Amino acid sequence: MRREGGDKVTGRARYTDDLVVPGAWYGKTVRSTIPHGSVRSITFDPAFDWSKVVVVTAQDIPGANVVQLIRDDQPALSAGQIRHREEPILLVAAPTRATVAAAAAAIHIEYDALEPVFDIDLATETYSTIEIIKGDVDAALRGVDVVVERTFKVGLQEQLYIEPQGAIAIPESGGAIRIIGSLQCPYYVHRALKRALKLTDEQAIVVQAETGGGFGGKEEYPSIVAIHAALLARKAGRPVRLIYDRHEDLAATTKRHPGVIRHRTAVRRDGTLVAQDIEIVLDGGAYCTLTPVVLSRAAIHAAGPYACPNVRIRARAVATNTPPNGAFRGFGAPQSLFAAELMVEHVAERLGISSLDLRKKWMLRVGDTTATGQKLTESVSSDLVLDAALKAAGPAQPPNRPTARRGRGLSLVYHGSGFTGSGEKKLGGKVAVEASADGRFTVLTASTEIGQGTKTIFCQLAADALGVGMDKVVVAPQDTSLVPDSGPTVASRTAMIVGGLIHEAAVELREKLAKRRPPQWPLRVEKTYVQPDRIHWDDQTYRGDAYPVYAWACTIVDVEVDMLTGEVRVVDLVSAVDCGKAIHPVMAEGQIEGGMLQAVGWATIEEIKMKEGGYQNDRLATYLIPTALDAPRIRTILVENPYSGGPFGAKGIGELPMDGPAPAIIAAIHDATGVWLDEVPATPEKVLAACNSR
Amino acid sequence: MQFTLNGTTVSLDVVGTRRLLDVLREDLNVTGTKEGCGEGECGACSVLIDGQVVNSCLVAAGQVDGCDVLTVEGLAWGDDRLSRLQQMFIERGAAQCGICTPGMLLAAHALLEQNPRPSEDEVRTGLAGNLCRCTGYTKIIDAVLQCRR
Numbered sequence: 001m002r003r004e005g006g007d008k009v010t011g012r013a014r015y016t017d018d019l020v021v022p023g024a025w026y027g028k029t030v031r032s033t034i035p036h037g038s039v040r041s042i043t044f045d046p047a048f049d050w051s052k053v054v055v056v057t058a059q060d061i062p063g064a065n066v067v068q069l070i071r072d073d074q075p076a077l078s079a080g081q082i083r084h085r086e087e088p089i090l091l092v093a094a095p096t097r098a099t100v101a102a103a104a105a106a107i108h109i110e111y112d113a114l115e116p117v118f119d120i121d122l123a124t125e126t127y128s129t130i131e132i133i134k135g136d137v138d139a140a141l142r143g144v145d146v147v148v149e150r151t152f153k154v155g156l157q158e159q160l161y162i163e164p165q166g167a168i169a170i171p172e173s174g175g176a177i178r179i180i181g182s183l184q185c186p187y188y189v190h191r192a193l194k195r196a197l198k199l200t201d202e203q204a205i206v207v208q209a210e211t212g213g214g215f216g217g218k219e220e221y222p223s224i225v226a227i228h229a230a231l232l233a234r235k236a237g238r239p240v241r242l243i244y245d246r247h248e249d250l251a252a253t254t255k256r257h258p259g260v261i262r263h264r265t266a267v268r269r270d271g272t273l274v275a276q277d278i279e280i281v282l283d284g285g286a287y288c289t290l291t292p293v294v295l296s297r298a299a300i301h302a303a304g305p306y307a308c309p310n311v312r313i314r315a316r317a318v319a320t321n322t323p324p325n326g327a328f329r330g331f332g333a334p335q336s337l338f339a340a341e342l343m344v345e346h347v348a349e350r351l352g353i354s355s356l357d358l359r360k361k362w363m364l365r366v367g368d369t370t371a372t373g374q375k376l377t378e379s380v381s382s383d384l385v386l387d388a389a390l391k392a393a394g395p396a397q398p399p400n401r402p403t404a405r406r407g408r409g410l411s412l413v414y415h416g417s418g419f420t421g422s423g424e425k426k427l428g429g430k431v432a433v434e435a436s437a438d439g440r441f442t443v444l445t446a447s448t449e450i451g452q453g454t455k456t457i458f459c460q461l462a463a464d465a466l467g468v469g470m471d472k473v474v475v476a477p478q479d480t481s482l483v484p485d486s487g488p489t490v491a492s493r494t495a496m497i498v499g500g501l502i503h504e505a506a507v508e509l510r511e512k513l514a515k516r517r518p519p520q521w522p523l524r525v526e527k528t529y530v531q532p533d534r535i536h537w538d539d540q541t542y543r544g545d546a547y548p549v550y551a552w553a554c555t556i557v558d559v560e561v562d563m564l565t566g567e568v569r570v571v572d573l574v575s576a577v578d579c580g581k582a583i584h585p586v587m588a589e590g591q592i593e594g595g596m597l598q599a600v601g602w603a604t605i606e607e608i609k610m611k612e613g614g615y616q617n618d619r620l621a622t623y624l625i626p627t628a629l630d631a632p633r634i635r636t637i638l639v640e641n642p643y644s645g646g647p648f649g650a651k652g653i654g655e656l657p658m659d660g661p662a663p664a665i666i667a668a669i670h671d672a673t674g675v676w677l678d679e680v681p682a683t684p685e686k687v688l689a690a691c692n693s694r
Numbered sequence: 695m696q697f698t699l700n701g702t703t704v705s706l707d708v709v710g711t712r713r714l715l716d717v718l719r720e721d722l723n724v725t726g727t728k729e730g731c732g733e734g735e736c737g738a739c740s741v742l743i744d745g746q747v748v749n750s751c752l753v754a755a756g757q758v759d760g761c762d763v764l765t766v767e768g769l770a771w772g773d774d775r776l777s778r779l780q781q782m783f784i785e786r787g788a789a790q791c792g793i794c795t796p797g798m799l800l801a802a803h804a805l806l807e808q809n810p811r812p813s814e815d816e817v818r819t820g821l822a823g824n825l826c827r828c829t830g831y832t833k834i835i836d837a838v839l840q841c842r843r
Contacts (some may be wrong), residue, residue, distance in 0.1 A: 009784055009799060010776070011724075011727075017725075213790075215794060246731040590790055590828070620731040627830045633832060
């Protein structure tokens, strides 16, 4: 049973905008209307009574004008330079929404425009490059039987958590500022707040409110919302609510990185895989955000779950003048796996053999090495998930509608659990478990519940280790003044890494309690993550164990393509998933199904068209996500192949479901119509154009 | 103005053109009803007015004068006696992040009142105005199907 389920079904759960904070003003962000240039002048309409409001500019920032993340390139507020549409320039706050809207409308900004760059081929600035080399691709390409080349394109995607971004900043005694917000990573916000507001560890207090979805969208962006709310609260000397509406959220916040992926695959006539030569270019947008890390995951997953002796992956992320792209479930892997999986289809078609047979011939098994040279030693589930999905899919059906053609596609993907390479080691995530005198236990962690059921599985893991009922265990609030830094709630790491730490801490606590009565309560056991010695990774060469382990999925999709309208409907979706061990099967299935549908949306209807550096699809009326009517009945088959390093064998599950559906859908469209799209989203206009140009 | 909210009569002196959503959330502090888009696309603000599902972001408060309004807070029988639909939402994993849940519950409640034995397709149609980004809908639909009479 879900821990916080009761509050969520009765309306008692308090999300940021539900919180009543006496005396709070309303904040608003004034943003640029051009994609590139500089601010020439800012005029405050003298007809407006400015004494009723507060206005914050870059000059009001007490610390560094930086949104702390990887690079220090993104200012909290523009200091004059404009690098993208919707870039924050000023902040205003007022006692009422009407007044703050009127104040924002009474500010006139003039610009000196510069030529923007939107085309990744014309971009001159690079955020990062990665090269992964295995064997000798050039040598392997000489004299090989068959070389297949294709180029794939992937589009922007909005996370579309149903609760928009928002934070409330409350000034407290001693110069402290409390942030209560919708966020995934309290300590990211904590660090950003300290830096920009020049606060000590104790003066910056970050508390997660109930959070209405994240999907990566609330990994790094909440730092900006929090800094803005804090600046306004500091200047106003009172609490300020900064809650985005949907339009602002869609227009201004981060999206999934779009990009282009080129593949050259060399094979022998019998299908033997000889070489993969892959080039990835991702569009990072106007500031770096998490782009180098997204690129890293894209590159590491780019060869797909296949064993190839010669691999070259060259990846780069470039700067353009669109709003910055950032974290989104899958973090680059959906993009590169989309290309890798379709490449199997293209090679199979060229050779005249089935893509299923080709996958079985190529796929990684225990003892094989990946593109980074990682030898897979356990919990490798290619055969398991493939067999389970094929068994469940059943025979193909005729189309339901006379104008439609039906087709089937399959994909096989794997996704690394936890941070890449030495990431977990550098991070050193911490948790604590406490026992009180009354026989109750508290789990202290900064890992957040954003819908996945974190609190429930943490209680399960702790209760199991302590040998008590789940009702004896509570999870402390995600408040940086109370809980240690467990690392961010991202990267499919929460159950496997943080859950594992909680389990370890609880085991130790039980042992201590069994020995003797503690001299004082509460009795606390803290644990810091220590990377197992067997994991070796070299950040310079990109060689070694990229992830402790991988989760696996085979997805089979049936689509109907309406030959008159070009509309693609996913009518059946079966996915066999190996997450090691499903700690809570119902919640694991739910997370998988939601991720699958998010991927269906990316592959079919979620399209963002650009106009002068802004998104045309900036409302829910124009940015469409799947409804209950669009969604197929998603069938999840949990295949459990335990991992020795996870709690009860668990591996990460959060991102994997985002990887499989898109390539399977494109393969199914080809099966139905005979045309290859090689890009997502496969919108009706693209499908019709492809069919007509045949 | 006066209306019935979750079985209790409320009298208010408010500008009739304000959104029902804001009056519920801000004047009455009934915050289970959520704002997801503010333009009637997402259904997070769904409430029932005389048994009909509406987006409370598109309804002027004055329009509910004399009406019977049901929000998520009115679904349970008292503090701890959840309705069968609420129980099934918890049991079947139909609530993940929970932000769409109040609206989803009300749309499902209205559907079951009007059609006590809906088919899966009828459930999908009945919930088509309520967006969920977490579940893929399968678990929500299963929860509603469990409540067929």
